[in-house]
Amino acid sequence: MTKNPIASVSEVFNVEGPALKPRKNNQLWAKDVGFDEAPWYYERMGLRELADFLEVAGDRIDYVKITTTQVLGHPEDWLKRKIILYKQNAIQPYLDHGYFMRAYRKGVVDEAIEAGAALGFSVMEFMNTFGDVPENQLKLWRQRAIDCGMKIIYEHHPERGWRKVSKDRPASAQEIIRGAEPFLEHGAFTVLIDHEEIEIQKEAETDVFDDVIHALGKDRVAFEVTSTKEAPMTWYSNLLEYFSKYGTDCNVTNIMPSQVMYVDPLRCGERPASLLFDRYPELRTIRNI
Numbered sequence: 001m002t003k004n005p006i007a008s009v010s011e012v013f014n015v016e017g018p019a020l021k022p023r024k025n026n027q028l029w030a031k032d033v034g035f036d037e038a039p040w041y042y043e044r045m046g047l048r049e050l051a052d053f054l055e056v057a058g059d060r061i062d063y064v065k066i067t068t069t070q071v072l073g074h075p076e077d078w079l080k081r082k083i084i085l086y087k088q089n090a091i092q093p094y095l096d097h098g099y100f101m102r103a104y105r106k107g108v109v110d111e112a113i114e115a116g117a118a119l120g121f122s123v124m125e126f127m128n129t130f131g132d133v134p135e136n137q138l139k140l141w142r143q144r145a146i147d148c149g150m151k152i153i154y155e156h157h158p159e160r161g162w163r164k165v166s167k168d169r170p171a172s173a174q175e176i177i178r179g180a181e182p183f184l185e186h187g188a189f190t191v192l193i194d195h196e197e198i199e200i201q202k203e204a205e206t207d208v209f210d211d212v213i214h215a216l217g218k219d220r221v222a223f224e225v226t227s228t229k230e231a232p233m234t235w236y237s238n239l240l241e242y243f244s245k246y247g248t249d250c251n252v253t254n255i256m257p258s259q260v261m262y263v264d265p266l267r268c269g270e271r272p273a274s275l276l277f278d279r280y281p282e283l284r285t286i287r288n289i
Contacts (some may be wrong), residue, residue, distance in 0.1 A: 018060045018264060021090045024219035027062040028263055029192075029253035030091075031227075032082075034070035040229030043257050047078065050085055057260045058089035063123065065254070068098035076119060083120040094123035097155050101162070104133070109141050117148035125192070127155045128179045130162055135182055142186045154183035155192040155224075158200055168200045173211035180216065191216060192253055195224040195238065206245050213246065222251035233280045235259060239266055240289040 010017070019026055032045045045053070054061075064086055071079065086093045095116045103112035116124060124145045126138065145152050156176050159165045171179075180191045193209065201208055213221050223242045226234035235256070242250055248267040255263060277284050 016268070021059075021062065023062060025249040025251060026264075026267065027222060027251035028060055028255055028260065029063040029065065029222060029251070030061045030255050030257065030260060031065045031067065032070070032093075032257070033067050034074050034082075036067060036069045036073065040227075041256075043228075045257060047082060047085065050082060053257060054085065054089045054091075057257075058091065060260055060264060061089075061091045063092050063094055063253075065096045065125075066093050066121075068096060068102060071095065071099060071116070071119070072102075080120055087120070087122070092122040092151075093120070094125055094153065095121050097125045097127040097157070097161075100124070100126055104129075110144055113141065113144045113150075114148055117145070117150050121150060123151045123153055125153045125155055126183060126188075127157055127162065130159055132162070138182065139186065142183065142188075146187060152183060152186065152188045153190045153192060154180050154188045155194055156180065156197055157194040158197045161194055161196060170200045170202070170204065170208075171197060173208045173215070176208070176212050177215050184216070184220070190220055190222055190251070192222050192224060195226045195254070198223065198238075209246065218247070218250065222253045224254045225252060227254060228256055233283060236276075237283055237286045239263065240286050243267060244289050 009015070032050075033041045033043060035044050035046060037044050066079070066082070083093050099112065099116065100109065103109045113124065126142065129138070142152055156171070156179055158168055158171070160168060176191075176193075176197075180188070184191070191212075193212075198205060198209070209221075209223075223238075223246065225238040225242075228235065235254075239252060242252060243266065248269075252263065277287055
């Protein structure tokens with residue numbers, strides 16, 4: 001008598017794994033702080049932790065932001081090994097806008113682009129500079145990144161993300177689109193929306209970003225969640241609100257390692273026990289999303 005093969009746990013519980021890479025939607029962009037935990041973080045990511053972590057979670061991550069303090073302060077050979085490990089798991093590491101900002105303020109953008117590429121970075125993030133950097137100069141820097149073998153992305157920030165301002169002014173959809181267009185025309189494959197821009201939109205948020213998605217395409221937009229250094233659980237409410245407003249397949253960024261395994265269950269409609277709302281009363285307003 002032939003026995004039927006024993007079903008796997010995922011088959012028994014009908015658990016769907018992540019879609020195969022490369023993905024246009026359902027993308028998860030992670031954040032890696034290395035050993036730069038103080039004063040904000042409790043999520044170190046050394047090489048040993050990373051190898052173990054990626055064996056479990058690597059299929060769920062598309063891109064990873066390696067924080068600028070880590071790029072500047074950790075040993076270069078160690079960073080190169082970390083970047084190789086990510087790439088072996090089909091995850092593309094990128095230099096975030098903080099790297100560009102520091103280089104700009106020191107007057108070393110060209111050199112910084114070359115140095116970042118030499119470490120093995122696949123992608124470099126640029127941002128809006130509110131007229132401080134002429135478009136012809138930005139074009140030269142974008143081309144320098146491309147010539148060094150990197151792809152480019154663009155992140156839209158409110159003005160406070162670039163310089164000190166006395167008052168926030170939310171951008172219109174057309175302003176966001178116009179700011180992104182030169183980068184997209186030059187080959188940028190994604191527009192990241194900084195969480196601070198999302199916050200200051202208030203009631204206009206859905207209308208503004210629906211228009212941005214309609215103009216650029218859902219697969220070319222990613223929404224940033226709030227960092228745990230700013231608020232411990234706002235990322236959770238961000239994810240639920242983004243999935244509710246822009247679809248459960250929208251791309252999300254700034255995901256900490258401890259959050260990675262929870263994103264797909266949230267996309268699929270799973271929700272935590274009520275204990276979460278007892279511990280974090282500020283989340284009660286989104287309890288039923």
